Amino acid sequence: MAVVRDLRVLLRFQGFRRLLSVRLLSQGADGVFQVALAAYVVFSPEKQTSAAAIASAMAVLLLPYSLVGPFAGVLLDRWRRRQVFLYGNLVRAAMASATAVLMVSHAPDWLFYASALCVTAVNRFVLSGLSAALPRVVDDERLVVANSLSPTAGTLAATAGGGLAFVVRLLVADSDAAVVLLGALLYLCAALASLRIPKELLGPDRAVAHPGLTAALSGTARDLAAGVRHLTGAPRREAAWALAAMTLMRFCYGALLVMLLMLCRYEFSSTTDDGLALLGLALGISGAGFFVAAVVTPWAAGRLGPGRWIVVCAAAAAVLEPALGLPFSVAPMLVASFVLGLTTQGAKIATDTLVQSSVDDDFRGRIFSVYDVLFNIAFVGAAGVAALMLPPDGRSVVLVITVAVIYGAVAVAMARFERQ
Secondary structure (H helix, E strand, O other), X not given: OHHHHHHHXXXXXXXXXXHXXXXXXXXXXXXXXXXXXXXXXXXXXXXXXXXXXHHHHHHHHHHHHHHHHHHHHHHHOOOOHHHHXXXXXXXXXXXXXXXXXXXXXXXXXXXXXXXXXXXXXXXXXXXXXXXXXXHHOOOHHHHHHHHXXXXXXXXXXXXXXXXXXXXXXXXXXXXXXXXXXXXXXXXXXXXXXXXOOOOOOXXXXXXXXXXXXXXXXXXXXXXXXXXHHHHOOHHHHHHHHHHHHHHXXXXXXXXXXXXXXXXXXXXXXXXXXXXXXXXXXXXXXXXHHHHHHHHHHHHHHHHHOHHHHHHHHHHHHHHHHHHHHOOOOHHHHHHHHHHHHHHXXXXXXXXHHHHHHHOOHHHHHHHHHHHHHHHHHHHHHHHHHHHHHOOOOOOOHHHHHHHHHHHHHHHHXXXXXXXX
16 A cells, blocks of 8 residues: 555654654553543543533643644744653643542642643644654655654544543543553653654754744734735635634534533433443544545545535535434434534535635645634534533433534535535
C-alpha cells in the first residue's frame, strides 16, 4: 500500500522517528485522560451526574483549544520546541497526578475542574509545536506526506488511548483515578522521549527577529479579524455558508452527545459499568460513521458538489435523527450514532474542501483558526443548552425535535444558496 510505503520512507529519518514517538505518546495519553475524565464525571458510582456537570467537563476539554489555539504560535516562535515537549508533558504528568488525587479525596468540583483544565490547556502548545517542528525533521520533498501521516497517526494513538482507558476501567481497575494515573505515566514517557531529540534541532532559530510579545498577540487578533472579513467577500460566500452550516451541525452533534451520555448513565443501563460499556460501543459505532464518511464523501461531493453534499447530510440528519431518537431505546440510538457520525463528518470534509479551494492561500491559516474556534465553541455551547433542557434521565423529546429543526433549517438554507 502507498501509505505503508510512504511511512516506511519517513521512518528512515531519525528526527522524524523521535518526533513521531513524542506525538504518539502525547496523544495516546490525551485519549486516556479524556476518557477517564468523562467516565469520572458521568459514570462515577458515588456521583449523581447532571447535564451541567457534563457541560463543565466538555468546557474543560475543548475551550483551551479555542481560546489558546490561535495565539499558541506566537509563543512557540519564542520557545525551544523540544523544551515545550519536555516541560509541557512534565507539567501535564504532574497535573494529571494531582487530578487523580483530587478524585479519590472528593475535593470540591471547582478544584477538580481547575486541575483538569491545566492538563488540557497545555495540550494546544504541544500539538502546535509538533506540527511546527515537522519541517525540521523531514526534507521538503516529503513534507506533504509527513503532514498527512503524522497527525493521522496521532489521532489513531488518541483513539487507541481512549480504548485502553475503557479496557482498564472496565476490566483491570474499577477506578477512574487509576486510569488518570495511567495517562500521567504516558505523559511522563512522552517527556522522556523528547530528551532523545537534540535541543537545537526543532527550532526556532535564535537569529530570527520577532516583534514584541504584546504586539505579536494583538497582531494575531487583527489577523483573525482580517480573515473573517476576507471570508465574507463575494467569491468566498459558499465557504462562509458552509462554515455556518458546519457550526450549527456541530452544535447539534454536541447536544445529542450530552443526551446520549445521560441516557447511557440512567436510562439504558442498571449499573455504571454497563452504561460505560454501552457508551464505548456507541462512540465506536459513531467512529465507524466517521470512517464511512471519509470513504463516501470524495465520491458524493465530486458528483453533487461539496455544498449540495452538505445539504444531503443535513437533510438526512433532519429526517433520521427524530425517527431513531424519539423511541429512546438502545438499538435505534446506536443506529443514530452511526448516521450522525457519517453526516457530521461528511459535512465537515465538504466544508474543509470548500475552505481550502476558495480561500486565498495567504488567509487560509487564519480561516482555519477561526474554524477551529467556531467548531469547539459550538460544541461547548451545545452542552450548555442541553444542560438547561435535559431532564435527569436524559429523555427529552423537546431536545430531539429542536435538533431536527436545526438540521432542517441548515438543509433548507444551504439548498437555497446553492440554487442561487
